[in-house]
Amino acid sequence: RDPQEFLPRSIFRAHEQIQRYAQEQKLTDSPRTTVVVCVLQNGAAHWAHVGDSRLYFMRNGAMLTRTRDHSHVEQQHKKDQLHGLALLQPDGPTRNMLFTCLGSTQLPMIEVGLPQAMRRGDIVLLCSDGLWGQIPESVLVRQFGQQVLSDAVPEVVEMALRQGGADSDNVTALGVEWEADPEELETSLRIETESMQKGGFKSTIQSDLGDLQVEEMDDAAIERSIAEINAAIRQGAGRK
Template sequence: MKFTIFQNSRQGPRQYNQDRLAYSYSKDALLLVVADGMGGHRHGEIAAQLAVTTMTDAFQRLAVPMLSSPAKFLIDHMQQIHDMIDQLTQERELVEAPRTTIVAAVVQRGVLYCAHVGDSRLYHFRDGHLLYRTEDHSIVQSLYSKGIINKDDMSTHPYRHKVYSCLGGDVPPKIDLSDRQELAEGDTILLCTDGVWGAVTDEQIKRILNSPSITDGVTTLLDVAENTSQDQGDNMSAIGLQWGDKQSNGLAVSTISMAMGLTTTIMNPTTYPNPQNTQDGAMDGDFTDDEIENTIAEIQRALLKTKRI
């Protein structure tokens, strides 16, 4: 495989960043995942961290060097994340269940597989044209699909960021698996949170990413989103992938010489709020990264034990 990839996250005007994102690759497979935490700053961060860590851990364990079924991998592990969040809520006696949206993609043998829950999106561009975009699990999208509102109303509707499906909470998630798509040399894939697409139109996204450098494209996209949203914005996170090495980019990754059992995972650095800028007691009860990792391990062991029984 040859590809160029870049990810970044901006906190925006919020006091904390609930978004988490990462990518991981083996010799013959590549995973990209973006999660946008919901339901309060502590809980949202926990759910998103659980989502990204669980997906990348599973990929590293199973992609040796490729997944037996990318579609099944995406669906099974998104459901597992939901179950883990439910168990975490009960064990820690949390007042509110952590919740997160998620969009994840696997590229294997030149084919793109994608699944999502909520309103974090995947875009697929080729030669400056939009080939595919995931459909949000949002109230506004549902109203539009039923013909109750028109397209122009969607961007200004008061419920435009309210989702009806997520990982975590009392309702089982609606996990949408997209049709598999063959990738061509030079194709661009974008995964992003609603903080990006809510501030930048699809037409603008297409124009910005239609550039030789995916690194410059994603950076410009986040700059535009941040400048547009200003003090009304959300966290903004994006992963951009340019397939192949059409531009002979010196930053391109080649897995040709990569050892069969190796994987590489790049998780975007977590940004935490300045305690001086938060309300009194706002940070009380937060989980550290070590606590989250230990909790993931504990829950995974418990789930495996339950399956054996």
């Protein structure tokens, strides 16, 4: 399956499941959440996100790119950069609000990143705002540049929890290090990343999925999928 199609379909399916749950439970308001997902396929990373859950792509101890939050803060930063202004923290009641999420009455605005070729040693980190909101990006990059992945992930989680204290938000993180060189992969996919500037980010945003037919997914199927993901994570950790 083409990840560029699979990822937004899967995210939209999750959005539908949240709304369905709210209806079944007769909730006055639907639960809402953010999401970031990544598929590594044919030597390339494909990702998509909604809201302010983030993906960081690190190479050789430096940040190559990351996702951009769907928040009023990020919008203001983009405007400031466009006009050559200093990056000031927006003020007002909407400064920390998101303009899209899963579970709301509106279709989620799904941002799909362009695929990026993986090199040996590349690190992909997925995390919630409870992590990146407590740790400066420079510190985050330094931790992953100085430690092996299996030590860096729990370390940054503990750092975020300590920093957040009793009022700490949810802190979730999943990291992957790529261990194959491009020439070791038998693939017809050719992706050029040399021209991408440090910190650059290219994407497409999908807010209208048209006549997308969302497959039904019962609780048992969801649990099986979760079990498969956890098994893959444990298997990968065991090879370290």
